[in-house]
Amino acid sequence: MDKLNKFIEDMGDKITNKIDKKRRFYFNVKNEDLRDVVDVLWNEIGCRLSTATGMEMEDALEILYHFSDDETGQYYCPRLVIEDKEKPEANSIALIIKGAEWIEREIFDCWGVNFIDHPRMEKLLLLNHPDKLDKTMRMEGAK
């Protein structure tokens, strides 16, 4: 069994809405399962975190992580959907992956997502901005 199929089998119900394209595997994960899934990707499969993409859709915010398995060239893309746009929160994965610190700070900066347990949850890109920007880049009604 190859790594991808083993991962799918091991994760069971923790991952849903699976889309398998050529060397790209997208799937949804719940906030409470995020760290478990990331732990397997990082420690067992040995993936590297390329980055994470914050997105605003009409009814939710999305965070799409991009994990690269450099041995096989396979991309694993867990998608976290945050429906509470008023007070968006997600579990930080920076406790598992040091390299996620800046990535999560940028999403906090741009989309207002608060990452729980992040070691330094403050702005990254707008930290030294001369104007006091209290709004994110989100659409109308942004907090």
Next chain:
Amino acid sequence: MSGNKVPIGPFHPLLEEAEYFELTVDGETVVDIDLEIGWMHRGHEYISEMSTFTQSIYLVERICGICSTSHPLACVHAVEDIDNIEIPERGRYIRTLVGELERIHSHLLWLGLAGHFIGYDTVWMWAWKYREPILQMMEIISGNRNHYGIMRVGGVSRDVELSKIVELHKHLDMVEKKMVMIAKIANDDPVLKKRLKGVGVLTKEDARNYCATGPTSRASGVRGDIRIDDPSDAYDLVDFKEIVLPNGDCYDKLVVRVLEILESIKICRQVLNKLEVIKGSFWNKVENIGVGEGCGRYEAPRGEVFHYIRSDGTNRPIRHKVRAPSYVNIPTYEASCKGISISDALITLAAVDPCYCCTERSMKIKEVNNKKVPNLMDLSRGKTEKLRREING
């Protein structure tokens, strides 16, 4: 943390880009470093979401003057990933050729700057002199020395004419001869070795934890090269080696880049030979991009450049995410700078090739008791001179 603070940046007339590093020093030893980014707001992702797919390619080309092939290449890979668009063989080879020429000129640019920082101005002048034929090759291929405008969804925007290939071979031969000479210098020079070996070490474990990429991680013994791991274009059709070295110090970062230049020359030569015999189109016309999302990546000179594009079926992306390699490589300073001497700080910061031009940023030369306080450049070059005198007597 107590200790003297040494600010580097964020703005200086000499700098191409603005970044801020605050070194905390105890005597001559760096004990902590704080990094702050976000001094420039260019809005490329936002502008791209208001542009058509074709316009986005030319937009991302302008993210970086040195990586002006890597970003558009990763961008077109992302768009092509949405619909699994196939590229004609000739187009794949031309993409590879331009990508590798960019790697050579970027590494030579870095090599020159690194030489300058440690007081090897001859290396600086030679490296930049031998970078010139590479830029001329780019001009022969694309009409431009920079911002080549050659990538497009479905292939490339122009062909490499057969009549030009002989000239390209000649330039390549000349650069190869000089690169072999520079590789020998890097291998033989005792001062260079003493100056850079063991300096600014990034351990294998730290390289992985910080998700470092490119020569920064490969010099720390972490293998990973997108050209091999997730091959696109003609990379699965050419023969080349991935350069991985174990020590993670500035010397290994230098050697990785020099050896990668030689590998890139090898790739270019294979591609030019193929372009002489492969006929056919260099571009497949693409009418529409469907609904979906795509990840595109390319092994830029500094590491993996990543683009994510989501399409709703119109002619423009609804989300375009860009992640340049320096974004994940710069935080490694937290690991590599602690414990080093202040005279090694400059070359350690530069060894990552963080896409900033040079020198002391906002450091000012102050006078204390009528004596000038040396800046980082003086300290770095002074240390090399001292080692040179010790070794040569």
